[in-house]
Amino acid sequence: MPQNLHMPTPSELMAQTQARDTVLLCLENELYATYLKTCLQDQDFDFELIAKNHIVTKVSENPKTTLVLQSDTNEQELINVAFRLKRLFQADLRILFLSLDYALAPDVVGICDGFLQFPVAGEDFVAAIEKANTRRNKILLIDDSALVHKTIVGPLQQAGFEVAQAFDGEEGYQMARTQQPNLIICDIEMPKMNGYETCAALKNDPLTAEATLIMSSTLSSATDQRKGFDVGVDAFIGKPVHVEGLIEKVSAMLERFRGARESIVILQGPETSDQDIAAVLNLQGFRTKRVPTIAAFLRAVQRSTCDLVICEFEPSDGTIVDLFNGLNTSDLPSTPEVIVLLPDTNEANIRMALNAGAKAAVTTGFGVHDLVAKVEKTLADRRTKDEQAQLQRYVSKASLKVALEKAVWGAGQTAPRADRKTVTVTFIDIMNFTPRCEAYAPGDVVEQVNKLFSLVTRTIIKHGGDIDKFIGDACMAFWIHDQSNNAQKALLDTMLEIKASLRTLNESDPRLKTDPFALRIGAHSGPAILCDLGAAEARIDLTVIGDTVNTAARLEAAAKLYGLQNLLGESIISAHQDRYCTRMIDRVTVKGKSQSLACFELMDRWDAASDTQKRLAETFNEGFSKYTKADFKAAHSCFEAAQEHEPKGLNASLTPSSLFLKRCQNLMAKPPKTWTGIWDWNAQ
Structure with a gap:
């Protein structure tokens, strides 16, 4: 063994010793959860038992954690959750998956950091957690130069990596088999086995095939690099080594190959080198599975997630059309994309494959790397589509339109947008929300509110509106007036549909x-x-x-003064009074405005309104007309009659009719010197 090896300093040794991550236990089996809890307590682990619906919140609060998943009822759901979490947090998050079904192990490989057949002994469980905690940082350096070891081992250790050292190819190969590092840095010119021979042996050995290989040498010509890539090397760096660049490269490579990527199924066929295709895709970080027939593929996608299938034009048990017929009749949460491998460049076959639903067609004679490029593009398009769908749930339609404008015109347009538009704006607030929060558990409150806002959102979007924002227990939405829609009518129809849907929701829960x-x-x-x-x-x-x-917000708040559930500005009602049953509630002055504002209640569509609603509207409107003319006695009589038809709602003691009865009584007792019929909201 060469002399002058780098000996870690105490601080470097401390850097190698990783602090234990917090362990999050999400286990459906309560008895086994209690057992593991005891095991972790005995080993002084910091851990927490969490419910399934709290996984994302807990991981996002501290991604550098170990998550343990187990389900008795829906394992595939947890596998999908693990996949998405790994895509987001990559090597920071360690995941262990427990299952009674050992056949699930292939589905979990590439996503989780460990699979254990449940139930597992406590000591084996603790060992798996310890292994997951240390696994990501293990590097093997194979180089016959003691100077290289002295130069780069210390900085790698200080960067948090565990580094093993070998000084020739044969020693490095044997050490890799026993220690199974994540990443190997290998020189070319070495005794016993040169770098090409060493890397080829590592890639052909099942124990070491998954390791990421970086070749480092002064031999850096294109020919030398090509020989390295031909034997399975993943990256090449020249000598002398730039230490900071090496650490950056190592970190990037580990992140790249540990981030869970999409799942690809390869349908085997007589013309398909499915094993070679799988090997190349595995190197890119994809999860691959090979199946022999369409029937086997359809069974596989029912059991586990599949993002892409690669198949020949005529699989062994059917055609590409049969494959799509099977997919279209399967009840899948997400249909995979399809790339078809064709035996020739026959244009009719290509059109047939694309017409059936394939995203791409690759002809015989393709290079594997050409196929990888097609795979990357197809899955990138799929991710973009999925991300756009998710974005639409959190970003308003108008915001998406403007974001698209800015994306098309580029970053040069940095000035903020400011356009004057005619709009219809609505504020929707949940009544008596504070008592509801006090009466129910937090989870129940959120569940109820989300049900309600889902109903509201669907209806607004259906009628062409745009959700601006949710503000606590309130929602703001708007319609931009243009030639393609009647914004005020859209709002009125939205309100009536929400009212009907809310009635159904209340009765069904x-x-x-x-x-x-x-x-x-x-x-x-x-x-x-x-x-x-x-x-x-x-x-x-x-x-x-x-x-x-601001006026729309004031109208929502003021509806409470009249005991109403809606209050609308005259600009919304004026053009539609013949189609909808409405009544004028008041004419008021609003702080900061010189002109008065007429307020209306929407009761129903005119053709759907009940006789009681129509009599109420007619009688109340007559009373309000006399009220504005200062005929308070006659108005009082009308409001008395209207009160008989007022709905017996949540607060039957306060209605517009009862409010105006009191006003008329006060005005008759103390007649005003001047009278405009306009009420001052600011005085209330």
Whole structure:
């Protein structure tokens, strides 16, 4: 063994000793969870038992953790969760999967850091956690130069890597088989076995085939590099080694090959080198599975997630059309993409494959790397589509349109957007929300509110509206007026549909049947500024601001003064009074505005309104007309009659009719010197 080996300093040794990560236990089997809890306590682990619906929250709070998953009822769901978490957090997050079914192990490989057949002995479980904690940082350096070892081992250890050292190819190969490092840095010119021979042996050995290989040498010509890549090397760096660049390269390579990538099924066929294809795709970090027939493939996708299938034009038990027929009739949460391998360049076959639904067609004679390029593009397109779908759940439709504009025009357009538009704005608030929060557990409150807002959101989007934001227990939405829609009518139809759907929701849920949801809605139409608002360096929202928005918010708040569940500005009602049953509730002055505002209640569509609703609207409107003319006695009589038809809702003691009865009594007792019929909200 060469002399002058690098001896780690105490601080370097400390850097090698990793602190134990927190262990998150998500186990459905309560008895086994109790057993593992005792095992972890005995070994002084920091751990926490968590419910399935808290996995994402807990991991996002501290990604550098070890997550243990086990399910008695839906293992595939947890595998999918593990896959997505690994995509997000990669090597920071360690995942162990426990299952009674050892056949699940192939589905878990490439996602999780360990698979254990459940139940497993406590000492084996603890050992698996310890292995997962240390596995990601193990590097083997194979180089016959003591100077190279002295130069790079210390910095790698200080960067948090565990480094084993070998000084010739044969020693390095044997050490790799026993220690199974994640990454191997190998020189070319060495005694006993040169670098090419060593790397070829490592890639052909099942114990070491998964290791990432970096070749390092002064021999850096294209020919030398090609020989390295031909034997399975993943990256090449020249000598002398730039230490900081090496550490950056090592970190990037470990992240690249540990981040869980998509699952690919290769349908075997007489013309397909499925083993070679799988080997190359595995090197790129994909999870691959080979199946012999269409029937076997359809069984496999029912059991585990598949993002892409690669198959010949005519598999052994059918055709490409049969494959798609099977996929289309299968109840899958997500249909995989398909790449077809064709025996020739026959244009008819290519068109047939693409018409059946294939995303790409590759002809015989293709290079494996050409296929990898097709795979990468197909899956990149799939990810983009999925990300856009997810983005639409969190970003408003108008924001997406503006983001698209900025993406097309490029980063040169940095000025914030500010356009004057005519809009219809609504605020929707949950009534009596504070008592609900106090009456139910937090999880129950969130579940109920999400059900309600899902209903509201679907309806607004159905009628062409745009969700601007959720503000606690309230929602703000708007419609931009253009030639393609009637924004005010869309709002009125939205309100009535939400009302009907809310009634169904309350009746279908036992808890809501006794404690129903009620909404309060305010809306107004008029000019507003559509603009980018926020901090350019952090986050920008596309929103609408201005007097119309403020008035809509005031109308929602003021509905409570009249005991109503909706209050709308005149600009919304004026063009639609012949189609909808409405009543004018008041004419008011609003702080900061010189002109009065007429307020209306939407009751129903005119053709769907009940006789009681129509009589209420007619009688109340007559009373309000006399009220504005200062005929308070006649108005009082009308409001008395209207009170008989008021709905017996959540607060039957306060209705518009009862409110105006009191007003008329006060005005008759003390007649005003001047009278405009306009009420001052600011005085209330």
